[in-house]
Amino acid sequence: MDIPTLTFFAFAAVLIFASMRVITARNPVHAALHLILAFFTCGAIWALLQAEFLAIAIILVYVGAVMVLFLFVVMMLDINMDRIRQGFWKHLPLGVVIGLLMVLEMGMVLGSRYFQVPAADAIEPANVSNVKTLGALMFSDYVYPFELASIVLLVGMIAAIVLTHRGPKNTKYINPSKQIAVKAQDRVRVLQMPVEKE
Amino acid sequence: MFENFVVPNLLPALPELFLTTMALVILMLDLVVKSPRRTPIFVLTQATLVVCALIQLVTSTGEVAFTxxxxxxxxxxxxxxxxxxxATVIVVLFYSRGYVLDREPMAKGEFYVLALFATLGMMVMISANHFLTLYLGLELLSLSLYAMVAMNRDSVVSTEAAMKYFVLGALASGMLLYGMSMIYGATGTLEITELTMRLASGGANKSVLIFGLVFLVAGLAxxxxxxxxxxxxxxxxxGAPTGVTLFIGSAPKLAAFAIVMRLLVSGLWTLAADWQNMLMILAVLSMAVGNLAAxxxxNLKRMLAYSAISHMGFMLLGIVTGVVARKSGGPDPVLALNAYSSAMFYVLAYVMMTACAFGMILLLARxxxxxxELEDFKGLNKRSPWFAGMMLIVMFSMAGIPFFIGFFAKFSVLQAVVISGQYWLAIVAVIFSLIGAFYYLRVVKIMYFDAPVDTTPIAAPLDMRVLVSANGLAIALFGIFPQWLMSICAAALKNSL
Structure with missing residues (x-):
């Protein structure tokens, strides 16, 4: 067994272990941390397959952004895991059936002859970096849609801010110059009333 | 891999580049502008659009250029x-200015920035020669419009309208994308000119193509x-604030016409026999439902919405007959050109009329x-005979009464239908137009023969009055000299098909 195969098995073992812990850990923070480990190991396996771009993307996007956000949410919410676990055995048969179906479907797709990659296409010539190739395409042939997509994202950002930003009105901030300029007449209202007898 | 890199020719896309740059500049400038009326932002936005129009005029060569x-x-x-x-966006922004200023949540610089980005989206759609750019342009337009509708966030109706628009718009985009992916699967290309060539050479799986076409037509519809x-x-x-309704109802129709022309007429015209029938059903149903429901x-805005549906159905007739003209007895480019340019003329005329109609609503709003509401137009003649006259011109023109531009738009489309030999289609179109005339004329009756409910004097600023008047008079003027616009349409399509 050569070194790459050995590394693959090591990563695969870590991946399976991490994925199992995601669903078995009692503490939600532990589960989220194991999910990070699973993503990271996935990235490592992609790197083994010479898909550097996907490897970097999954680490930057999922580990760097999505999971950090996820951890924040998990830490802030008080999730009662025991309540979630109730009825585990009741739902298990359905879960197993769905899982088996998914394995079967995947097997059908991967096993059918339409989806086989010819061996000649699978071997990349040496010195080809797919990050570089993607980048070159993105900034040459596809520069126009690439820039347009960035503008679409910008519009999304502007729209989100316009629709949710209500100005600093609901903060406790008090304008000092207004505070100093206040007069007694603005605060106290003197009413003229007839004297009332008991 | 970088040796063969060529800097693309930026000249054809100069207006797009300029508009994008200016939109970003305006977005940043908005941070430092203190004026609550946002006058500098407004002026700069309008100046940007004027400069874009000038660039377009100067750089237009009449040649087909790819980049x-x-x-x-x-x-x-x-x-x-x-x-x-x-031109439409400039007029629309002038009309909606006062309305936007009166409604606090919308009186922000972002309104103009979003309008500019929506314009950019439409420009991208008009110039798209690739499924990817076409879709991105469409999303840019739609996303800006959703935000503009929702901007009036204190109004429940506007928020509901934005939500509906967003969900249904996303569904439509999904359909369009699904259709595009099917056609990509059948032909292996996303580029529209390349697609035409591959389809002409044959060999693509016909049933996959038709399957994709159905979704494509549904998305476009x-x-x-x-x-x-x-x-x-x-x-x-x-539900949308009237200023935004005006925007949605006018300019995007131009872009929608462009993508129908690019996708169906130039891209998929080998499949014309199939999409022609689909469009015919859509056209007849639209004219029926639009005119009867109106x-x-x-509510005047709702009435104009149904009228928009019927007008778009009528416009599709032009596109449908272009193909018939091509099909019967071999291709006849002259008749096809005639039909397409009548459809284009119809769109331009419709945009002009709808801008003026919503302009009138904005003029009376405060x-x-x-x-x-229709009620609000009661006795307009007693309050302001001049503007009642303008509204009369718009309504007569929309109903297709001679001699206003709407008449010639309908006339040229009907002429194309009759020449193509589909008399039943022409008869159906005329009958529904007659039914439609009823509700346009009802507005005229309300303005001239009913007593006013609301007697507040019209307090619109001078520029608004001048612009609405100019718009109304343009409808009348182009109605007398329709050949000016018609020859532009014919020339534009002659070099493009």
Missing amino acids: FSNMFVDDLMADVLKFFLY FKLGVVPFHMWIPDVYH IAQT AGFEAD
């Missing part, structure tokens, strides 16, 4: 449509707002008062 690895096409049709697009994909139109037109409306 950005054939993803962008600049031909005379694109030039003409973009020129009218800038959603965006055009024709029956049975019209459900969003009345609610969005009614009669029952008491802070806290929308003026969008």
Whole structure:
């Protein structure tokens, strides 16, 4: 067994272990941390397959952004895991059936002859970096849609801010110059009333 | 891999580049502008659009130019449509200015920035020669419009309209994308000119193509707002703030016409026999539902929404007959050109009329008062004979009464239908136009023969009055000299097909 195969098995073992812990850990923070480990190991396996771009993307996007956000949410919410676990055995048969179906479907797709990659296409010539190739395409042939997509994202950002930003009105901030300029007449209202007898 | 890199020719896309740069500059400038009326932002936005129009005029060569690895096409049709697009957006922003200022949540610089980005989206759509850019342009337009509708966030109706628009718009985009992916699967290309060649050479799986075509037509029909994909139109037109309704109802029709032409007429014209039947059903249903449902409306914005549906159905007739003309007895480019240019003329005329109609609603609206009910137009003649006259011109023109531009738009489309030999289609179109005339004339009757309910004097600023008057007079003027616009349309399409 050569070194790459050995590394693959090591990563695969870590991946399976991490994925199992995601669903078995009692503490939600532990589960989220194991999910990070699973993503990271996935990235490592992609790197083994010479898909550097996907490897970097999954680490930057999922580990760097999505999971950090996820951890924040998990830490802030008080999730009662025991309540979630109730009825585990009741739902298990359905879960197993769905899982088996998914394995079967995947097997059908991967096993059918339409989806086989010819061996000649699978071997990349040496010195080809797919990050570089993607980048070159993105900034040459596809520069126009690439820039347009960035503008679409910008519009999304502007729209989100316009629709949710209500100005600093609901903060406790008090304008000092207004505070100093206040007069007694603005605060106290003197009413003229007839004297009332008991 | 970088040795063969060529800097794309930026000249055809100069207006797009300029508009993008200016939109970003305006977005930043908005941070430092203190004036609550946002006058500098408004002026700069309008100046940007004027400069874009000038660039378009100067750089227009009449030749077909491709750039950005054939993803962008600049031909005379694109030039003409973009020129009218800038003009429409300029007029729309002038009309909606007072309305926006009166409604606090919308009186922000972002309104103008979003309008500019929506314009950019439409420009991209008009010049798209690739499924990817076409879709991105469409999303840019839609995303900006959703935000503009929702901007009036204190109004429940507007929020509901934005939500409906967003959900249905996303569904339509999904359909369009699904259709595109099917066609990509069958032909292996996303580029429209390349697609035409591959389809002409044959060999593509026909059933996959038809499958994709159905979804493509459904997505386009959603965006055009024709029956049975019209459900969003009345609610969005009614619920959106009138200034935004005006925007949605006018300029995007130009872009929608452009993508129908690019996708169906130039891209998929080998499949014309198939999509022609689909469009015919859509057209007849739209004219029927639009005109009949408009009669029952008491809200002017809703009535104009149904009228938009019927007008788009009528416009589709032009595109349908172009293909018939090509099909019967071999291709006849002259008749096809005639039919397409009549459809283009129809769109331009419709945009002009709809801008003026919503302009009138905005003219009568003031802070806290929308003026969008038919009731609000009662006795307008007693309050202001001049503007009642303008509204009369718009309504007569929309009904297709000679000699206003709407008459010639309908006339030229009908002429194309009759020449193509489909008399039953022409008869159906005329009957529904006659039914439609009823509700347009009802507005005229309300203005001239009913007693006014609201007697507040019209307090619109001078520029608004001048612009609405100019718009109304343009409808009358182009009605007397329709050949000016007609020859532009014919010339634009001649070099582009």
